[in-house]
Amino acid sequence: MEHLISPAKYIIFGFLPGWLLSILFVVVGVGTFTYIMAKRIAPMIKAAPDNSRFDRIPDRIIQTIKVWLLQIRQPRYMLAGVLHILVFFGFLTLFLRTNSLVVIGISENFALPGLSPDQFLGKIYNILKDYAATIVFFACIVAAIRRGIFKPARYAVPEKYGHDHTAEAVFVLAIIMGLMTTESLFEAAAVASGHEIFLAPLTLAWFFSKVLHNASHGMLQSIHVISYFAHDFLFFFFLCFLPLGKHFHVITSIFNVIFMRVQRGNIKPVMYGVSEEGLDDLESFGVKKLEDYTWKHMLDFYSCADCGRCSDQCPANLVGRPLSPRFITIKARDLMFKNYPLTGPMLKSEPLMETIYEPDEIWSCTTCGACEQECPLGIEYIDKIVDLRRGMVDEGDVPQTLQKPLKALGKRGNPWGKMEKKRADWAKDKEFAEECTVKLVEKGETAETLYFVDSISSYDDRMMDIAKASSKVLTASGVDFCILGKQEKDSGNEVIRFGEEMLFQDLKGNNVDAIKESGVKNIVTADPHAYNALKNDYPELDLPIEHISQVITKSVKSGQLKLKPVEDSSKTYTYHDPCYLGRHNELYDDPREAIDAIPGIKRVEMLKNKDRSLCCSGGGLMLFYEPEEEERMAALRVRMADEAGANVIVTACPFCLVNIEDAIKVAGFEGQIEAIELAELIETHIIK
Amino acid sequence: MEILVCIKRVPDNEENEIELNSAGNDIDRDDLVYSVNEWDNYAVEEAIQIVDNVGGSVTVVSIGDEEVDEVLRREMAMGAEKGIMLTDDAFEGSDGKGIATILKGVVEKGNYDLIMTGAQADEGYAQIGGMLAAMMDVPFASLVNKIEVGDKTLKIGREIEGGNQEMNEIDLPCVLSIQTGINEPRYVGIRGIRKVASVEIPEFGASDLGIDAGTIGEAAAKVKRVDYFMPDLGDGAEMLEGSTEEIIDKLIEILKANGGLS
Numbered sequence: 001m002e003h004l005i006s007p008a009k010y011i012i013f014g015f016l017p018g019w020l021l022s023i024l025f026v027v028v029g030v031g032t033f034t035y036i037m038a039k040r041i042a043p044m045i046k047a048a049p050d051n052s053r054f055d056r057i058p059d060r061i062i063q064t065i066k067v068w069l070l071q072i073r074q075p076r077y078m079l080a081g082v083l084h085i086l087v088f089f090g091f092l093t094l095f096l097r098t099n100s101l102v103v104i105g106i107s108e109n110f111a112l113p114g115l116s117p118d119q120f121l122g123k124i125y126n127i128l129k130d131y132a133a134t135i136v137f138f139a140c141i142v143a144a145i146r147r148g149i150f151k152p153a154r155y156a157v158p159e160k161y162g163h164d165h166t167a168e169a170v171f172v173l174a175i176i177m178g179l180m181t182t183e184s185l186f187e188a189a190a191v192a193s194g195h196e197i198f199l200a201p202l203t204l205a206w207f208f209s210k211v212l213h214n215a216s217h218g219m220l221q222s223i224h225v226i227s228y229f230a231h232d233f234l235f236f237f238f239l240c241f242l243p244l245g246k247h248f249h250v251i252t253s254i255f256n257v258i259f260m261r262v263q264r265g266n267i268k269p270v271m272y273g274v275s276e277e278g279l280d281d282l283e284s285f286g287v288k289k290l291e292d293y294t295w296k297h298m299l300d301f302y303s304c305a306d307c308g309r310c311s312d313q314c315p316a317n318l319v320g321r322p323l324s325p326r327f328i329t330i331k332a333r334d335l336m337f338k339n340y341p342l343t344g345p346m347l348k349s350e351p352l353m354e355t356i357y358e359p360d361e362i363w364s365c366t367t368c369g370a371c372e373q374e375c376p377l378g379i380e381y382i383d384k385i386v387d388l389r390r391g392m393v394d395e396g397d398v399p400q401t402l403q404k405p406l407k408a409l410g411k412r413g414n415p416w417g418k419m420e421k422k423r424a425d426w427a428k429d430k431e432f433a434e435e436c437t438v439k440l441v442e443k444g445e446t447a448e449t450l451y452f453v454d455s456i457s458s459y460d461d462r463m464m465d466i467a468k469a470s471s472k473v474l475t476a477s478g479v480d481f482c483i484l485g486k487q488e489k490d491s492g493n494e495v496i497r498f499g500e501e502m503l504f505q506d507l508k509g510n511n512v513d514a515i516k517e518s519g520v521k522n523i524v525t526a527d528p529h530a531y532n533a534l535k536n537d538y539p540e541l542d543l544p545i546e547h548i549s550q551v552i553t554k555s556v557k558s559g560q561l562k563l564k565p566v567e568d569s570s571k572t573y574t575y576h577d578p579c580y581l582g583r584h585n586e587l588y589d590d591p592r593e594a595i596d597a598i599p600g601i602k603r604v605e606m607l608k609n610k611d612r613s614l615c616c617s618g619g620g621l622m623l624f625y626e627p628e629e630e631e632r633m634a635a636l637r638v639r640m641a642d643e644a645g646a647n648v649i650v651t652a653c654p655f656c657l658v659n660i661e662d663a664i665k666v667a668g669f670e671g672q673i674e675a676i677e678l679a680e681l682i683e684t685h686i687i688k
Numbered sequence: 689m690e691i692l693v694c695i696k697r698v699p700d701n702e703e704n705e706i707e708l709n710s711a712g713n714d715i716d717r718d719d720l721v722y723s724v725n726e727w728d729n730y731a732v733e734e735a736i737q738i739v740d741n742v743g744g745s746v747t748v749v750s751i752g753d754e755e756v757d758e759v760l761r762r763e764m765a766m767g768a769e770k771g772i773m774l775t776d777d778a779f780e781g782s783d784g785k786g787i788a789t790i791l792k793g794v795v796e797k798g799n800y801d802l803i804m805t806g807a808q809a810d811e812g813y814a815q816i817g818g819m820l821a822a823m824m825d826v827p828f829a830s831l832v833n834k835i836e837v838g839d840k841t842l843k844i845g846r847e848i849e850g851g852n853q854e855m856n857e858i859d860l861p862c863v864l865s866i867q868t869g870i871n872e873p874r875y876v877g878i879r880g881i882r883k884v885a886s887v888e889i890p891e892f893g894a895s896d897l898g899i900d901a902g903t904i905g906e907a908a909a910k911v912k913r914v915d916y917f918m919p920d921l922g923d924g925a926e927m928l929e930g931s932t933e934e935i936i937d938k939l940i941e942i943l944k945a946n947g948g949l950s
Contacts, residue, residue: 279879280879280882280883285879393875393877394877394879394880395874396766396874396875396876396880397874397875398874398875400872400873402875403873403875404702406875406877407703407723408702408703410878411700411703411721411723412703412721417700417702417703417704417721419704419705419719421719461931461932462932500877500878501879502877502878502879502882503877503878506878
């Protein structure tokens with residue numbers, strides 16, 4: 001059969017040379033895309049600075065390889081994740097083909113260097129891209145069926161958050177399938193007419209070439225040219241459509257992952273580039289309007305793929321609090337699109353609070369980090385929530401329930417307003433003092449190690465037991481330790497996270513001075529919130545810091561700490577990961593090893609564990625906040641422990657213990673399930 | 689509207705453990721933390737909201753020594769434009785009438801449409817507002833929990849025992865004593881207070897206010913505190929002791945024993 005005329009040489013409608021049409025596509029397509037991108041970048045130029053995103057280059061490269069290229073977070077949701085990986089690698093493979101295809105419409109024999117069909121690499125590549133197109137096509141069919149017919153619950157859009165996103169999702173899948181189909185038809189028609197191109201068996205193009213086997217020359221010529229220009233059109237349409245919605249991530253994801261957080265656990269400064277001393281000169285604190293967000297946070301908004309994993313993991317969303325992290329992002333993106341329209345003037349920026357966000361929504365976050373752990377694009381939430389809270393604190397818009405503990409923290413250094421001089425009273429308890437001596441810095445004593453007790457274990461009647469048990473564990477481990485007593489103030493982990501920056505600075509300043517003056521060489525704490533603050537939010541404090549679970553495992557390994565067999569071997573234990581030990585500081589194994597060091601202990605895992613642990617409803621100031629919610633997070637957690645077959649929940653955090661002990665009563669498990677703190681559990685098993 | 693709010697610095701009953709001093713005539717004031725009287729804070733918030741709506745300015749005034757600077761600045765950080773400190777050795781030991789006399793002096797130095805006080809102070813007598821209004825011969829309303837600004841009048845709500853609500857119209861100028869719950873006072877952080885740290889706060893003594901020193905202070909006081917103590921446990925009162933758990937158990941036991949719980 002006679003060879004087909006290539007699109008470049010084809011004369012359309014008898015007058016328009018194909019190459020000219022191709023050039024027009026490129027000019028209009030690239031021009032439109034550039035215009036749209038310029039409009040999208042405009043708000044990022046007006047955004048707050050963030051100079052922290054260009055450091056630690058090796059870490060960023062490794063993170064980009066893992067999160068972006070290898071898509072390691074995708075399979076956490078297996079079906080969606082695998083589909084995404086198929087489409088992602090398909091796109092990566094087809095990227096070269098798509099680009100050269102655009103040029104083929106202008107110059108018919110164009111090939112990228114090394115990839116021409118007669119070269120070895122070119123042959124390999126052509127096989128790969130045929131399979132890639134086929135895999136992408138079928139992955140899109142499965143995805144469209146899943147999205148359009150089965151409709152997984154996490155994609156639903158509650159009425160208050162606007163319209164459903166299914167149509168856009170299915171539309172984009174249809175475009176992708178159209179791209180794969182037209183690309184394959186273009187080639188299949190050529191093969192069917194006798195061009196000698198190798199088509200990999202069982203690919204879409206191979207299948208089409210078989211179907212078109214007996215088609216007339218005229219028909220094949222039409223299919224060849226029409227599918228080419230349809231592909232060209234779809235490609236440029238897709239390119240320009242991407243920045244208009246959730247598929248912007250196809251373009252932004254690599255940048256978002258390159259610039260994602262590499263440090264864990266800390267909170268961003270009020271304003272990058274402004275020192276703590278310079279804070280007083282700032283006109284305003286935190287995020288109050290759109291442009292107060294940093295450019296990276298805006299990039300986060302653009303990058304959200306609307307996959308709903310954050311909200312699916314968010315404990316606040318789970319218990320019906322008015323917070324869904326997904327919509328923190330989507331609402332901001334909608335506002336960016338609205339205020340920076342593609343045509344017409346930019347709109348004046350209004351306060352975000354009471355327009356797109358509600359105060360209860362922002363106060364509902366426990367800063368557990370489950371959303372950030374899950375996001376396949378590395379979108380951040382905690383810093384944004386904290387920045388929004390900083391804005392509210394600056395405006396005086398703080399719930400009354402939080403004002404009292406904040407005031408007490410300012411006056412007395414603890415959220416209950418208890419007297420400073422009573423901070424070490426737990427250590428003076430007669431029965432305890434006979435068994436264990438605790439050195440007090442306020443009395444002029446000092447030691448190698450500081451045990452940072454923090455407020456709740458110092459003042460709460462029940463949680464003092466943790467302080468006592470920790471002291472006994474430290475003593476049995478041969479650690480020479482002291483406590484600061486009245487010189488210690490709240491670590492402020494939640495003070496900074498609730499947006500009261502200046503109060504946090506005061507507390508931190510006090511603690512840093514007291515710790516430095518005490519002359520200790522290292523710090524131990526049993527409170528993960530204190531652990532996190534001292535480790536990540538106290539950069540001035542250049543001392544090693546350990547959680548008690550690390551001390552326990554070390555001492556058990558060295559033989560210093562000897563544990564007797566489990567007291568009641570009929571019980572089944574489970575370990576609840578505190579957010580500030582686990583997700584924020586990646587201490588998952590030490591507490592488990594510490595529990596397992598008790599001979600004969602039986603331990604099971606709950607459905608959600610380690611980096612997917614379910615927040616108990618938060619510590620510190622969160623204990624005082626009264627959220628709207630349908631049930632308690634800790635009650636869900638207790639039921640999860642029950643389902644795992646456990647009857648003792650071990651945790652390593654006083655706040656988790658408060659919440660779980662309460663929830664055991666609320667959820668009706670009193671007498672069936674008990675909660676205990678790690679140091680308490682270990683202490684009862686020490687061989688003295 | 690020009691509004692003057694009279695505020696008082698009091699020991700904070702939430703962040704203190706109030707104990708008697710060894711002499712037994714006052715509370716032990718070592719180790720106490722102070723803050724603005726809670727009712728006064730609501731009054732300042734209400735004044736700021738009125739000014740936000742209809743314009744004008746809010747002035748806060750307090751009687752005492754250097755220490756009241758802290759509470760004046762806190763309320764200025766909330767949004768009060770001006771602060772006035774009334775300080776004079778002659779003020780010391782004043783009874784309620786003496787305090788009202790001093791405040792009348794400062795009111796007359798300004799041109800206020802509305803004067804507000806808290807309904808009472810944590811350690812006070814709930815008398816200043818009424819006395820001040822009487823001395824100035826202007827109308828007075830107590831326990832105000834709602835204010836709507838009209839033309840030369842205010843529509844005010846008052847809380848009535850038993851939870852009923854009363855609405856009144858009151859002519860300006862007037863004195864109102866404000867009940868808690870009238871609003872939700874805004875939060876004042878350290879940053880807010882630092883922002884007003886360098887604002888000048890004028891100080892006035894008795895002579896600045898044109899007050900005859902003989903009408904104020906300890907000498908003029910006709911009400912004098914003669915004793916201060918924690919009452920002995922009377923018959924029928926029992927303090928439950930022990931840990932929280934033990935107290936709860938005992939309480940349940942008592943309630944059950946007396947038929948309060950079945």
